[in-house]
Amino acid sequence: MYVSIEGIDTAGKSTQLDILRNKFPDAIFTKEPGGTALGIKLRQMILNGEANSNIAEMFLFLADRAEHTKEIIIPNLDKLIISDRSFISGIAYALEENIEKLIELNKLATQNNFPNKIILLELSKDELINRLSKKKNDSIEQRGIDYLLSIQSRMKEVIKNININHIIIDASEKIEVIEKQIEDFVDAK
Ligand SMILES: Nc1ncnc2c1ncn2[C@@H]1O[C@H](COP(=O)(O)OP(=O)(O)O)[C@@H](O)[C@H]1O
Numbered sequence: 001m002y003v004s005i006e007g008i009d010t011a012g013k014s015t016q017l018d019i020l021r022n023k024f025p026d027a028i029f030t031k032e033p034g035g036t037a038l039g040i041k042l043r044q045m046i047l048n049g050e051a052n053s054n055i056a057e058m059f060l061f062l063a064d065r066a067e068h069t070k071e072i073i074i075p076n077l078d079k080l081i082i083s084d085r086s087f088i089s090g091i092a093y094a095l096e097e098n099i100e101k102l103i104e105l106n107k108l109a110t111q112n113n114f115p116n117k118i119i120l121l122e123l124s125k126d127e128l129i130n131r132l133s134k135k136k137n138d139s140i141e142q143r144g145i146d147y148l149l150s151i152q153s154r155m156k157e158v159i160k161n162i163n164i165n166h167i168i169i170d171a172s173e174k175i176e177v178i179e180k181q182i183e184d185f186v187d188a189k
Pocket residue numbers: 007008009010011012013014015016131134171172173174175178
């Protein structure tokens with residue numbers, strides 16, 4: 001089963017994934033971008049802001065996703081896969097582009113391998129401001145609060161309209177409360 005944890009920067013994905021590694025020791029843990037050797041190079045280029053074109057940046061993420069799908073997702077579909085981000089981020093962060101067109105591009109990149117379950121960690125504006133203030137912001141995070149909140153809204157729009165089993169969790173809940181909700185959702189048939 002392929003599960004994706006989604007959420008804007010600082011939503012708490014890495015924190016939950018560190019806990020999930022102990023709960024699901026046999027699962028394959030991965031991420032986008034950067035889940036493959038090629039993806040690591042692509043992620044570095046992107047986060048260093050090397051793409052001047054937003055469309056070029058989008059295609060770099062699609063290339064990461066295509067490589068991730070071939071190298072990690074498809075070979076492990078018989079196991080539990082838990083990924084830090086997926087095509088949902090790909091659609092949500094490409095703010096200027098049409099969602100339907102992006103779904104088609106992501107179907108191509110993933111060879112129609114979308115997650116079976118999606119977990120969205122949803123942040124309030126105040127909590128986002130609080131958390132971003134505590135870290136060095138990369139080129140995407142430097143685009144600001146309203147940019148990230150509009151991405152979060154777009155994530156919710158895509159998740160609610162695409163027919164994939166999902167849960168939306170309040171990311172400002174206590175870490176252990178979020179953990180329990182995630183584990184129950186992943187364990188549910
Ligand atoms: N439930 C939570 N409550 C309060 N702070 C949290 C919670 N989850 C994560 N954090 C903190 O928020 C920051 C971002 O968490 P992180 O897991 O790195 O987010 P992401 O991987 O989504 O960018 C970290 O400082 C982390 O300790």
